[in-house]
């Protein structure tokens with residue numbers, strides 16, 4: 270079998286089930302959404318009508334299975350997908366498409382062929398409930414249609430969370446009705462760095478774009494039809510220079526700022542006034558309207574405290590609240606937003622730097638700085654979504670050598686991503702149960718086009734999906750299946766990295782990188798987390 274991710278259990282049978290123009294497709298009404306997706310995907314690629322009717326392919330509601338679990342039984346006579354919920358039925362439908370020829374992944378027909386799948390029995394369910402991918406649409410905007418395509422790609426790999434990093438120093442990408450300048454001013458910048466910061470090269474070319482509120486409604490609904498939840502991130506209190514450029518009263522300085530045109534951690538953070546808190550509460554109100562998912566990410570990462578330590582109002586706040594330092598001030602500020610979300614029945618997600626001033630109650634922690642942060646958050650009784658940067662940040666280079674486009678970070682190989690285990694050693698059973706799952710991350714400082722996004726994401730995202738889904742993992746076997754999976758990616762038009770290295774047109778000699786060793790990355794991490802009290 271060539272399925273990716275590998276199913277939990279799979280027993281091949283005898284013979285083939287062959288689709289004909291007379292093969293019907295039917296589903297229990299509660300699973301109609303999965304059936305609609307399957308019919309649309311397969312009729313586009315095959316031309317088979319798959320009309321409604323008994324026999325043929327059946328999607329059946331079956332109690333007793335988990336919400337993402339499914340069973341697929343194909344004989345020479347029929348195909349049965351059983352599930353208790355839309356998600357499981359959808360994953361069964363995705364598996365059925367993988368059992369067909371890779372041409373089933375095309376959006377149109379390429380000629381006459383016989384469409385058949387092997388007789389087989391599959392029983393399948395994911396290891397982790399949170400199987401996410403972050404896309405940074407702030408550093409480089411991903412146009413709506415490309416984002417919809419990514420939702421299809423996540424869904425094809427049975428990933429179920431799209432974390433949209435919507436705001437940062439270099440761009441604000443979400444229309445907010447009450448504060449139109451966030452996108453009028455904040456959604457574009459004058460130019461961008463070309464390659465890593467140290468080279469001080471700039472492209473001299475404006476960059477921008479944003480999602481209207483109707484775009485977001487469309488994206489959220491398109492994702493829901495594919496069992497993907499869109500998790501929005503409004504990054505606070507750092508990474509806010511685009512917002513401050515639009516509304517200078519949000520900042521700490523008297524001088525106006527532009528939308529940032531450099532990468533790296535910026536000094537400009539929002540101030541801690543009541544008016545600023547009210548402003549971002551209004552923003553969250555519109556975010557809550559647009560994104561129905563349980564989780565909302567409020568950021569909390571990489572917040573330099575320089576401006577607060579020099580600001581009279583911030584120092585006055587600390588004194589009046591009896592706070593020890595600016596880290597505690599950050600936690601105090603973030604509690605306004607996390608409590609606000611909790612009071613509205615949502616779950617706040619925030620990055621692990623919030624450990625420094627104390628985790629706000631009820632916060633789910635996005636642990637990106639390694640096992641130590643993951644363990645600390647879990648031991649403190651918080652749920653954790655794991656995304657360690659040296660293992661799951663897919664903007665890090667895929668191989669050694671100067672052929673890789675804009676090589677940054679250490680090497681995050683396909684093999685390492687496939688072997689990734691989100692649970693650190695040494696946790697108790699209860700602590701382990703707080704690890705909800707993991708996210709891969711596509712930060713886009715150096716990923717300036719959908720084509721390069723494909724190159725960085727694939728095939729590593731397929732390996733990540735298997736790491737999250739499959740309990741038993743065999744890399745050599747994955748490689749055998751990947752050879753077929755690449756034909757599926759070809760059919761989908763995904764410009765993945767070839768195993769032999771980039772095509773000439775995938776290289777970026779114009780944008781030099783900054784490759785580092787794993788030892789350098791590990792020592793940087795030790796530095797960053799040295800102030801965490803155990």
Ligand code: ACM
Nearest residue numbers: 570571620637658
């Ligand atoms: C992060 O990488 N700053 C979450």
